[in-house]
Amino acid sequence: MNKKTFRHYAEAYGAQIERWPTQVQADALQSREAPWAREILAEAAGTDALFGALASEVAPGRVGASIAAVGARISAEPRGWRQLWRRLALPSAGVATAGLLGVFVAVVTTGPVLSDGEAMSQLFALTLSLSDSAFMTGLGDLS
Amino acid sequence: MVGDDEDETLMGRVARGDQQALRRLMDRHMARTIRLAERITGNSLDGDEIAQEAFMRVWRHAGSFDRQRARFTTWLYRIAVNLALDRKRRRPMLPIETAVAVPDGSMSADEALIAREKHRLAEAALAQLPERQRIAIALVYLEGLSGKEGAAILNVSEKSFESLLSRGRAACRQFTAAALAAQGG
Numbered sequence: 001m002n003k004k005t006f007r008h009y010a011e012a013y014g015a016q017i018e019r020w021p022t023q024v025q026a027d028a029l030q031s032r033e034a035p036w037a038r039e040i041l042a043e044a045a046g047t048d049a050l051f052g053a054l055a056s057e058v059a060p061g062r063v064g065a066s067i068a069a070v071g072a073r074i075s076a077e078p079r080g081w082r083q084l085w086r087r088l089a090l091p092s093a094g095v096a097t098a099g100l101l102g103v104f105v106a107v108v109t110t111g112p113v114l115s116d117g118e119a120m121s122q123l124f125a126l127t128l129s130l131s132d133s134a135f136m137t138g139l140g141d142l143s
Numbered sequence: 144m145v146g147d148d149e150d151e152t153l154m155g156r157v158a159r160g161d162q163q164a165l166r167r168l169m170d171r172h173m174a175r176t177i178r179l180a181e182r183i184t185g186n187s188l189d190g191d192e193i194a195q196e197a198f199m200r201v202w203r204h205a206g207s208f209d210r211q212r213a214r215f216t217t218w219l220y221r222i223a224v225n226l227a228l229d230r231k232r233r234r235p236m237l238p239i240e241t242a243v244a245v246p247d248g249s250m251s252a253d254e255a256l257i258a259r260e261k262h263r264l265a266e267a268a269l270a271q272l273p274e275r276q277r278i279a280i281a282l283v284y285l286e287g288l289s290g291k292e293g294a295a296i297l298n299v300s301e302k303s304f305e306s307l308l309s310r311g312r313a314a315c316r317q318f319t320a321a322a323l324a325a326q327g328g
Contacts, residue, residue, distance in 0.1 A: 011308075013308065021290055050315060051280065051284040053258070053264070054266065058178050063173050066177060066195050066198075067169045069191075070198045071166070073195070074165075
């Protein structure tokens with residue numbers, strides 16, 4: 001690993017090479033004894049020490065209280081709601097999706113829907129034109 | 144081989160409504176979640192509430208967890224970070240007062256005083272950082288996560304995450320140098 005790359009990782013992850021991305025650790029360990037590498041690591045260690053001063057523990061009482069609070073909230077949820085939701089939500093969503101898909105396909109693949117009045121007038125016109133043509137055909141025969 | 148007690152395996156049980164499995168996950172990760180949320184919001188009460196809400200979401204949305212896409216901890220901390228950022232937008236950040244380092248019992252009074260002063264300086268250095276730099280540093284240096292996990296939690300590339308870390312470290316270094324110079328030390 002060259003100096004520039006070594007410095008890049010030291011400036012991001014600090015002096016502990018174990019913190020660096022696993023894929024570069026082997027290369028970094030081979031370079032760590034070089035004088036320039038030692039200098040870079042020493043500089044990074046100073047900043048690491050600053051963060052080391054921040055290490056703090058959360059009091060066990062707080063942790064226990066939070067765990068108990070989550071347990072109480074779960075217990076307070078409507079009984080069986082969770083199981084019912086899991087049983088019904090997915091099948092219901094499936095049925096609803098299939099229904100919507102069916103309506104969509106029907107709308108796309110069929111022609112425009114006529115009102116009752118329009119249908120009757122079209123049917124009447126068709127009947128009339130058929131009878132007219134039959135009448136005219138008959139007249140033709142007479143002549 | 145997948146262990147029965149692995150986080151991701153426990154999540155499978157949580158998705159089937161197993162509260163004991165959730166309890167095991169909370170035993171393992173509640174403290175760290177509280178600490179992380181507290182670090183972002185700067186408020187211990189918010190830290191507790193956010194950690195609790197994060198585990199409630201784990202409980203309610205366990206079915207959507209995909210172990211092929213992320214480790215449980217990455218998923219959990221992402222939830223906690225988002226909740227904390229949301230809370231922080233609604234409330235201004237307050238200095239952390241409760242997270243004072245507990246002096247080692249074997250320290251002398253002088254050593255304890257120096258430790259407290261170092262802690263105060265480090266807190267101040269971290270507090271002056273932009274939000275994302277502060278979170279990146281908290282994830283890696285305080286919570287021990289890898290760069291890859293940190294990048295996934297903040298939803299950025301590893302390169303971008305490394306840039307956040309480098310800039311954050313440099314800013315902290317400059318801040319402490321200036322503070323020490325001002326104190327004549």
